[in-house]
Amino acid sequence: xxxxxxxxxxxxxxxxxxxxxxxxxxxxxxxxxxxxxxxxxxxxxxxxxxxxxxxxxxxxxxxxxxxxxxxxxxxxxxxxxxxxxxxxxxxxxxxxxxxxxxxxxxxxxxxxxxxxxxxxxxxxxxxxxxxxxxxxxxxxxxxxxxxxxxxxxxxxxxxxxxxxxxxxxxxxxxxxxxxxxxxxxxxxxxxxxxxxxxxxxxxxxxxxxxxxxxxxxxxxxxxxxxxxxxxxxxxxxxxxxxxxxxxxxxxxxxxxxxxxxxxxxxxxxxxxxxxxxxxxxxxxxxxxxxxxxxxxxxxxxxxxxxxxxxxxxxxxxxxxxxxxxxxxxxxxxxxxxxxxxxxxxxxxxxxxxxxxxxxxxxxxxxxxxxxxxxxxxxxxxxxxxxxxxxxxxxxxxxxxxxxxxxxxxxxxxxxxxxxxxxxxxxxxxxxxxxxxxxxxxxxxxxxxxxxxxxxxxxxxxxxxxxx
Amino acid sequence: xxxxxxxxxxxxxxxxxxxxxxxxxxxxxxxxxxxxxxxxxxxxxxxxxxxxxxxxxxxxxxxxxxxxxxxxxxxxxxxxxxxxxxxxxxxxxxxxxxxxxxxxxxxxxxxxxxxxxxxxxxxxxxxxxxxxxxxxxxxxxxxxxxxxxxxxxxxxxxxxxxxxxxxxxxxxxxxxxxxxxxxxxxxxxxxxxxxxxxxxxxxxxxxxxxxxxxxxxxxxxxxxxxxxxxxxxxxxxxxxxxxxxxxxxxxxxxxxxxxxxxxxxxxxxxxxxxxxxxxxxxxxxxxxx
Numbered sequence: 001x002x003x004x005x006x007x008x009x010x011x012x013x014x015x016x017x018x019x020x021x022x023x024x025x026x027x028x029x030x031x032x033x034x035x036x037x038x039x040x041x042x043x044x045x046x047x048x049x050x051x052x053x054x055x056x057x058x059x060x061x062x063x064x065x066x067x068x069x070x071x072x073x074x075x076x077x078x079x080x081x082x083x084x085x086x087x088x089x090x091x092x093x094x095x096x097x098x099x100x101x102x103x104x105x106x107x108x109x110x111x112x113x114x115x116x117x118x119x120x121x122x123x124x125x126x127x128x129x130x131x132x133x134x135x136x137x138x139x140x141x142x143x144x145x146x147x148x149x150x151x152x153x154x155x156x157x158x159x160x161x162x163x164x165x166x167x168x169x170x171x172x173x174x175x176x177x178x179x180x181x182x183x184x185x186x187x188x189x190x191x192x193x194x195x196x197x198x199x200x201x202x203x204x205x206x207x208x209x210x211x212x213x214x215x216x217x218x219x220x221x222x223x224x225x226x227x228x229x230x231x232x233x234x235x236x237x238x239x240x241x242x243x244x245x246x247x248x249x250x251x252x253x254x255x256x257x258x259x260x261x262x263x264x265x266x267x268x269x270x271x272x273x274x275x276x277x278x279x280x281x282x283x284x285x286x287x288x289x290x291x292x293x294x295x296x297x298x299x300x301x302x303x304x305x306x307x308x309x310x311x312x313x314x315x316x317x318x319x320x321x322x323x324x325x326x327x328x329x330x331x332x333x334x335x336x337x338x339x340x341x342x343x344x345x346x347x348x349x350x351x352x353x354x355x356x357x358x359x360x361x362x363x364x365x366x367x368x369x370x371x372x373x374x375x376x377x378x379x380x381x382x383x384x385x386x387x388x389x390x391x392x393x394x395x396x397x398x399x400x401x402x403x404x405x406x407x408x409x410x411x412x413x414x415x416x417x418x419x420x421x422x423x424x425x426x427x428x429x430x431x432x433x434x435x436x437x438x439x440x441x442x443x444x445x446x447x448x449x450x451x452x453x454x455x456x457x458x459x460x461x462x463x464x465x466x467x
Numbered sequence: 468x469x470x471x472x473x474x475x476x477x478x479x480x481x482x483x484x485x486x487x488x489x490x491x492x493x494x495x496x497x498x499x500x501x502x503x504x505x506x507x508x509x510x511x512x513x514x515x516x517x518x519x520x521x522x523x524x525x526x527x528x529x530x531x532x533x534x535x536x537x538x539x540x541x542x543x544x545x546x547x548x549x550x551x552x553x554x555x556x557x558x559x560x561x562x563x564x565x566x567x568x569x570x571x572x573x574x575x576x577x578x579x580x581x582x583x584x585x586x587x588x589x590x591x592x593x594x595x596x597x598x599x600x601x602x603x604x605x606x607x608x609x610x611x612x613x614x615x616x617x618x619x620x621x622x623x624x625x626x627x628x629x630x631x632x633x634x635x636x637x638x639x640x641x642x643x644x645x646x647x648x649x650x651x652x653x654x655x656x657x658x659x660x661x662x663x664x665x666x667x668x669x670x671x672x673x674x675x676x677x678x679x680x681x682x683x684x685x686x687x688x689x690x691x692x693x694x695x696x697x698x699x700x701x702x703x704x705x706x707x708x709x710x711x712x713x714x715x716x717x718x719x720x721x722x723x724x725x726x727x728x729x730x731x732x733x734x735x736x737x738x739x740x741x742x743x744x745x746x747x748x749x750x751x752x753x754x755x756x
Contacts (some may be wrong), residue, residue, distance in 0.1 A: 307620035344649075346619040348582035353617040355627055355647045357662060359672065369672040374645055374664045376627040378615045380584060390613060392629045394645045394664035396672050421665070423645075425632050444633065448668065 025406050027415050029123065029324045030259035034402055037415040038088050045073035048466050052436075053410055055084075055459035069411055074466070082411070089412060091143065101149030108160060109141040112171050112180050113208030114217040116229050118158070118256045121217075124244060124266035125285040125297045125323060142167075142256065158182070162256040165202075176211040184255050204255055225249040227264065238275045244268040250290050261325065263287035263295075279303040287321075295321030310346035315339075338366045350381040360401075371397040373405070386431040393424045410439060410459045422447035436462030494630075494641050495559035495570040495589065496542050498528055499702050499715030499727040501680055501689045502661045503626050503650050504583060504616045507711075507731055508546025508555035508574075514628040514646075515587040515614030517576035521548020524733030526557075534723035538562050544572075551577045553585065560594075561640070567594040568606075568640065581618040586611065587630060591639060603636035610634035612643075622652040642666040644673070655682045657689075671695060696720050702727075709733060 027037035045051060050072040058064050067084025079094040093106035104110075111119025119141075144160010144167070158169045169182035183203040201222075208217035214232035227248030234241045246266040253261045266287035273280050280302045288294040301315040319337040341358035354377035362368040373395040381387045397403045397419050404415035405424060418424065423446045430439040443455040496513040498505075504516035509526045511517055524547070530540040544557030552575070559570040568591050576585025591608045598606025612630035619625065627647040631639065648661040657680040664673045678691035686705040693699065702715035711731040718724050 307623065310619035344625060346617045346625060348617050348619070349579045351579060351582040351584055351615070351617060353582070353615050353625060353627065355625065357647070372665075372672045374647065374662065374673065376615075376629065376645060376647055378584060378613065378627075392613075392632055392645055394673075396665055421667075423632075423667070425629075446667070 025413075025415055026402075026404055028260065029262075034417050034419060036417050037404070039413050039415075040089055041409075041411050041413060045071055045078075045463070046465075047073055047075055049073050049463060050466055051461065051463040053459055053461040055410070055457065057455070057457045059455045060453045072466070099147070099149070101147055103145070103147050105145040107141065107143055108146060108158075110146050110156075110158060112156070112169075113178055113206055113210065114215055114229055114231070116208075116217045116219045116227055117180060117182055117204050117206040117254055118162075118169065120254075120257050120260045121229055121246075121262070123262050123323065124246065124268040124287050125283075125295070163258045165255060165258075167256055176209050178206075178208045178210075180206045180208075182206075182255055202255055219252070219254075221252060223251075225252040227252045238273050240272045240274075242268075242270040242272075246287075263289045263325070277305060279305075289322075289325045293322065293326050295319070295323055306344075307346065309348065310344065312342070312344045314342045336362060336364075337370070338362075338364060340366045345377075352379040353377070354379075369396070369398075371395070371401045371403050373403060375405070384432070385437075386429070388430075389426075389428045391424075391426045391428075394422075395424070396421050409457070410461050418445075418447075420447050420449070422450075433460065434462075436460055494639065494643060495540060495561065495591075496528065496544060496557055496572065497530060497540075497727060498526065498729045499704065499713040501650075501657070501678060501691070501702070502646075502648055502659060502676075503624065504614075506733070507729070508544040509542060509557060509729065511546055511553065511555040511574045511576070511585060512544055512557045512572040512587060512589075513630070515574055515576065515585040515612050515630060516616050516626055516628055517553035517574070517578045517583040517585040517614075518546070518548065519578050519583065521550070521553055521578065522733050523547040524731060526729060526731045528559075528727070528729045530725065530727045532561075532725050533719065534725075537566070546574075548578070551579060553578055553583075562594070564594045568592060569594060576614075582616065584613075584615045586613045589639075591637065593637060598637070601636040606637055608634065608637035608639055610639060624650040624652075626650070642668060656680070657682065691717075 031037045052070050054068045056064050056066050065085050067087050069080065069082040071080040072078065077094070077096045079092070081092040082090050084090055091107040093104065093108065095102060095104040109119070115121040142160050142162030144158065144162070146156060146158045148154060148156040153174045156171045158167070160167060165184045167182055167184050169180060171178055171180035181203065183201065185201060204219055204221045206217060206219040209215065213234065214230070216228070216230035218226065218228045220226040225248070227246065229244070229246045231242065231244035244267070246263070248264050250264045252264065266285065268285040269283070271282045280300065283297070283299040286296045297317060297319050299315065299317040301313055303311070303313050306312045317339045322334055337360055339358065339360040341356065343354070343356040345352065345354040356375045359366050359372040360370050362370050373393055375391065375393040377389065377391045379387065379389040393405055395403055395405070395418055403418050405418055407414040407416055407426065416424070425444045426441060428439065428441040430437055437460070439459045439461065441457040445453045494513070496509040498507050498509040498513065500507065500510055504510070504518065506518040506520050506522070506524065507526050508524050509528050524545070526544045528540070528542040532538040532540065538561065540559060540561040542557055542559035544555055546553065546555035548554070555574045557572050559572070561567050561570070570589055570591045572587060572589040574585055574587040576583060588611045589609065593606030595606065601607055603609060610631045611633045612628070613632060614626065614628035614630070616624060616626035625647070627645070629645045630643045644664040644666045646661060646663045648659055650657065650659040659678055661676045662673065663676070665671050674693060674695050676691060676693040678689055680687055680689035685707065686703065688701070688703045690701045691699060698717070698719050700715060700717035702713065704711060704713035709732055713729045715727045716724055
């Protein structure tokens with residue numbers, strides 16, 4: 001029975017029984033353009049569960065790379081270790097109840113307040129007050145330790161290395177209101193040509209209020225540079241409205257996430273209707289990093305109700321400007337981009353079929369196409385707990401543009417960067433084996449002007465309860 | 468009559484034009500039928516979309532590509548099903564000995580209640596004995612692809628076909644990309660929209676096509692429009708007892724007309740139908756809005 005449940009769970013993961021990924025996924029702005037990006041899965045273990053995964057991968061005929069991870073979750077102790085050569089997610093974390101509070105160490109992703117100083121407040125074009133806080137929007141974090149005591153009235157201390165800085169901080173919260181200070185004893189600055197370490201203290205202070213549907217945070221550093229951010233949501237019948245605003249000094253950079261500072265000024269609004277005959281969501285964001293370095297996005301997605309076992313999403317987005325801060329005074333400013341996409345998924349018995357098509361252009365109505373991709377997915381549940389999924393994508397990406405194809409792994413989401421004209425096929429098979437589940441995946445990439453490239457992944461995963 | 472020595476470069480030029488012109492997205496078993504799943508074994512071999520019905524069927528097919536007598540395809544195929552399993556096999560030959568090729572194809576799949584999934588494999592050999600070597604041998608090529616269709620509710624069908632996901636050896640005459648389509652039915656009219664991704668090596672961003680079919684008694688007539696360049700086609704199929712005769716003409720402003728003719732024999736055959744072919748009645752829950 002447990003095997004059947006495990007196999008079913010894996011099939012659900014493989015088949016993708018999740019809300020349709022409507023808008024195109026893109027890595028956070030600090031990720032390097034045109035490179036693969038990996039983010040941790042957001043699924044969590046129930047209390048008393050243990051998960052073990054042993055895997056191996058091979059890319060393009062290169063040497064086999066092993067990787068493994070162990071996770072356990074309990075009332076008193078939770079821990080995880082992820083290890084593997086070249087694995088960007090490798091690391092360990094432990095969280096236990098001690099000294100009347102909770103002590104966490106290892107890889108950390110803490111957030112204080114709205115995250116202006118610690119945790120990242122998210123980019124206004126991807127996350128409004130309505131969006132969940134997933135690993136992709138938060139990006140990668142740091143390593144160290146935290147201790148937190150109390151719930152309504154809490155005290156938290158932190159020490160570790162974030163964004164290549166040694167940091168220490170303390171926060172105090174009472175009810176919805178909190179205060180925090182975070183300091184770095186040393187700051188690394190890049191000199192002309194060579195890197196040099198400069199002994200320079202830096203500190204930032206923050207106060208916030210998280211009150212139900214509204215939240216606000218004000219942060220300031222020792223030089224008087226500041227950033228303020230506020231967001232709120234309001235419901236009216238089937239409709240939900242979220243508004244957000246950010247303002248401050250352009251030179252303010254969070255000590256714990258220098259690369260995720262985001263724009264200094266931003267306005268965002270989201271309107272969502274999840275029920276009714278035509279569920280929809282609309283989003284508008286305007287932001288500015290510096291004078292003449294700004295951007296804007298407007299998105300509209302419609303989810304018309306179709307058959308009982310099918311979903312459909314159609315969307316439109318217009319983009320202006322850049323979502324990256326200027327580097328060495330140079331901004332990767334981009335002109336107009338308009339995108340149209342549609343995704344349909346249907347299920348009939350053991351078969352699931354999904355189709356997605358997306359096109360982006362440099363002129364209105366997505367004309368003068370700069371990138372496009374069509375993807376089909378076929379998943380089938382076979383007898384004895386075996387399931388298979390085949391994903392096939394055909395893409396065209398013009399020079400200077402980026403396209404990322406999402407790939408759901410056992411413990412991670414991988415955004416594969418593709419360029420040029422090509423095709424990508426991925427076959428995944430999973431089956432119960434050795435009281436766990438074995439999952440094999442084979443990728444075949446065909447890019448115009450290059451030799452075919454095959455990658456493979458093999459994982460054995462087992463999730464069990466300790467009591 | 469063109470002398471044999473002169474015919475070869477001329478025919479090669481025609482083939483190149485075909486390769487670059489995206490005349491049709493079909494190849495060795497391109498039967499006259501609206502796009503999408505159908506009962507004919509040739510359709511299963513061409514697109515890997517299994518028939519909903521599993522009756523024994525035999526197909527014969529003749530195509531003249533772009534009005535060229537030197538480029539005629541002749542094909543035969545047989546298909547049958549047992550319970551949910553569907554199998555088809557076929558043999559096709561295209562063109563004259565100097566530039567033509569012979570193709571053997573096999574397709575296998577399953578048809579469930581309102582859904583189907585199939586895979587196809589084709590092996591191709593140049594008829595020219597002096598063909599150049601390849602990874603599989605002189606003039607030899609192979610390809611594998613898949614197709615799937617699903618009827619989420621009565622009168623609606625969605626399908627996808629990727630007939631050349633993997634290929635090796637001598638390249639096929641036409642690169643056949645990923646396609647997906649949606650068919651709708653409201654008797655006696657049926658309509659469809661088909662999206663074709665860009666072919667390998669092509670500089671375009673794919674194309675859309677659409678068509679409408681009218682069913683009257685044992686006959687069905689359809690017209691289809693395609694973009695880039697704008698062109699169209701029309702077809703007609705009629706059934707008498709266990710035999711079905713179908714014909715289709717596709718126009719092209721540059722490359723000329725492609726004519727297809729097929730004869731099929733089989734028990735309890737249904738008409739080619741993009742929206743409702745083989746769709747079993749949906750359970751009441753699926754009919755609710």
